[in-house]
Amino acid sequence: MKLKFTKMHGAGNDFIVVDAIHQDVSLNAEQWRRLADRRFGIGADQILVVERPVLDGCDFRYRIFNSDGGEVEQCGNGARAFARFVSDKGLSTERSIRVETMKGIIAPRLEDDGSVTVDMGAPRLDPAEVPFDSAGLGGWAEGEDTTWPLPVGGKTVFVSVVSMGNPHAVQVVDDVDTAPVEQTGPAIEAHARFPQRVNAGYMQVVDRHHIRLRVYERGAGETLACGTGACAAVVAGIRRGLLDSPVRVSARGGELSIAWNGAGQPVYLSGPAVTVFEGEVEI
Numbered sequence: 001m002k003l004k005f006t007k008m009h010g011a012g013n014d015f016i017v018v019d020a021i022h023q024d025v026s027l028n029a030e031q032w033r034r035l036a037d038r039r040f041g042i043g044a045d046q047i048l049v050v051e052r053p054v055l056d057g058c059d060f061r062y063r064i065f066n067s068d069g070g071e072v073e074q075c076g077n078g079a080r081a082f083a084r085f086v087s088d089k090g091l092s093t094e095r096s097i098r099v100e101t102m103k104g105i106i107a108p109r110l111e112d113d114g115s116v117t118v119d120m121g122a123p124r125l126d127p128a129e130v131p132f133d134s135a136g137l138g139g140w141a142e143g144e145d146t147t148w149p150l151p152v153g154g155k156t157v158f159v160s161v162v163s164m165g166n167p168h169a170v171q172v173v174d175d176v177d178t179a180p181v182e183q184t185g186p187a188i189e190a191h192a193r194f195p196q197r198v199n200a201g202y203m204q205v206v207d208r209h210h211i212r213l214r215v216y217e218r219g220a221g222e223t224l225a226c227g228t229g230a231c232a233a234v235v236a237g238i239r240r241g242l243l244d245s246p247v248r249v250s251a252r253g254g255e256l257s258i259a260w261n262g263a264g265q266p267v268y269l270s271g272p273a274v275t276v277f278e279g280e281v282e283i
């Protein structure tokens with residue numbers, strides 16, 4: 001079977017985007033994994049699938065597969081690539097669209113300067129919703145900032161847990177360049193307190209409106225940028241009293257911008273969405 005695809009990236013977080021409205025795309029986890037493989041396939045951190053919506057009031061349905069083949073709830077950089085793709089392909093003529101995901105509706109908007117801003121919805125802060133198993137670690141109350149101790153590699157790190165539809169554990173580090181991302185990322189991702197695994201963020205606060213960030217992504221390893229990771233880090237930083245909105249997020253692959261007005265409010269993620277090439281692959 002031949003599959004038409006577009007290779008895209010958002011701040012270096014790279015994607016294979018496929019139109020499942022005009023071609024049959026019913027692949028299994030092994031086939032997604034093969035497509036994402038950087039040596040035996042096209043190569044990507046995630047695969048994004050454009051489908052017709054199921055819910056009333058939405059323009060599209062957006063499905064996301066990590067490079068390990070697993071389907072996940074949300075992808076922020078991917079949401080920008082998704083909006084650029086449906087516009088470039090003439091699947092939508094609107095500048096703002098409503099997109100159904102596994103965990104709620106998001107709303108990307110194409111900006112005049114070529115960037116894309118996405119209303120990612122409100123973060124969920126209750127550990128049970130992340131999900132994070134806080135048994136035996138004390139209580140949690142809405143409006144209170146809590147960091148949780150996590151034993152990792154013989155040390156204890158303190159993480160904020162945030163759901164942007166997908167789970168994040170964010171820790172503050174002195175310097176992202178020397179942070180032990182490769183060493184501790186896999187252990188945090190698979191930590192028993194996160195029953196659905198987790199994306200592990202390492203945030204360096206530069207000033208109240210600027211952070212540097214690296215993310216060891218669930219199901220993909222360290223990526224050059226993570227959109228939901230940037231949202232989660234800024235939410236955690238604001239709740240910890242370290243940051244004020246808006247916040248510039250410097251990732252290894254580029255710059256993102258995050259705005260958030262506090263609990264119950266949506267998080268806005270802005271940044272680039274770039275097409276690299278198009279092709280057809282035998283799968």
Ligand SMILES: N[C@@H](CCC[C@H](N)C(=O)O)C(=O)O
Nearest residue numbers: 075076077166218226227228
């Ligand atoms: N790169 C993404 C997040 C993709 C999903 C993540 N790895 C997960 O498993 O939750 C982003 O830009 O948000």
